[in-house]
Amino acid sequence: MTEAMRDRLRRISVFADVGPVDFKESELPENPVPRVAEWILAAHAAGQPEPHAMSLCTVNAEGIPSSRVLLVKDIDTDRLFFATPADSRKGIEIASNPHVAAHFYWPVTGRQVRITGTASGLDRDASERDFAERGRGSRLSAHLHRPGPLPDRHTAYGEFERLDALYPDQVPCPPSWTLYAITPTEVEFWEASTDRVHHRVRYRRDADTARGAWRRELLWP
Numbered sequence: 001m002t003e004a005m006r007d008r009l010r011r012i013s014v015f016a017d018v019g020p021v022d023f024k025e026s027e028l029p030e031n032p033v034p035r036v037a038e039w040i041l042a043a044h045a046a047g048q049p050e051p052h053a054m055s056l057c058t059v060n061a062e063g064i065p066s067s068r069v070l071l072v073k074d075i076d077t078d079r080l081f082f083a084t085p086a087d088s089r090k091g092i093e094i095a096s097n098p099h100v101a102a103h104f105y106w107p108v109t110g111r112q113v114r115i116t117g118t119a120s121g122l123d124r125d126a127s128e129r130d131f132a133e134r135g136r137g138s139r140l141s142a143h144l145h146r147p148g149p150l151p152d153r154h155t156a157y158g159e160f161e162r163l164d165a166l167y168p169d170q171v172p173c174p175p176s177w178t179l180y181a182i183t184p185t186e187v188e189f190w191e192a193s194t195d196r197v198h199h200r201v202r203y204r205r206d207a208d209t210a211r212g213a214w215r216r217e218l219l220w221p
């Protein structure tokens with residue numbers, strides 16, 4: 001008789017190697033956004049694969065959410081950037097409702113970050129600069145984005161080969177390719193502790209200004 005799934009799941013250890021949280025309230029920054037960048041780099045240094053991958057949740061016109069993983073392309077003092085076609089599902093949803101939620105989880109460091117904010121597309125120049133920095137394979141594959149279903153895998157390979165021959169040197173930026181910025185209005189940091197007294201701190205600022213001072217509070221684990 002096979003072991004029940006619930007037993008198999010319950011035996012998987014969690015936070016086995018993270019150690020106790022090294023937390024000092026006096027060291028919390030005023031602005032949480034650069035701290036997100038620091039936690040990505042710390043996860044990378046600790047060996048986390050794709051530490052810059054985040055889930056992004058958007059909401060459609062009927063209020064139904066959907067999420068997917070994206071790579072963060074840059075972070076400045078106020079914003080996180082990602083790139084995707086504007087006519088993708090997420091792009092269409094952002095156009096009808098700019099409110100988004102983003103989330104990182106780094107198992108090797110036992111940390112997560114939860115972000116709420118708004119997303120908006122940047123101008124053509126910024127989007128084309130992002131596109132130019134992509135490798136050739138991902139520039140070609142950006143041209144494979146089409147609405148609707150793919151009849152079979154063979155069709156996609158054929159189209160990739162056609163694009164490869166069509167653009168032997170420069171691959172033009174598809175008109176829909178867009179660099180987006182997320183401007184957070186809420187950022188919550190969570191850090192696992194082996195003593196189970198996990199650490200949470202939440203930063204918030206007014207959604208209408210999104211420029212004012214951040215308010216910070218510790219939360220119960």
Ligand SMILES: Cc1cc2nc3c(=O)[nH]c(=O)nc-3n(C[C@H](O)[C@H](O)[C@H](O)COP(=O)(O)O)c2cc1C
Nearest residue numbers: 050053068069070071082083084085088089090091
């Ligand atoms: C690790 C990882 C990184 C990804 N990075 C991107 C990305 O930067 N941009 C993108 O458009 N899709 C990226 N994808 C694919 C998306 O998750 C998603 O499948 C695709 O963008 C279609 O999403 P949509 O139909 O919700 O618009 C990535 C997937 C994974 C697993």
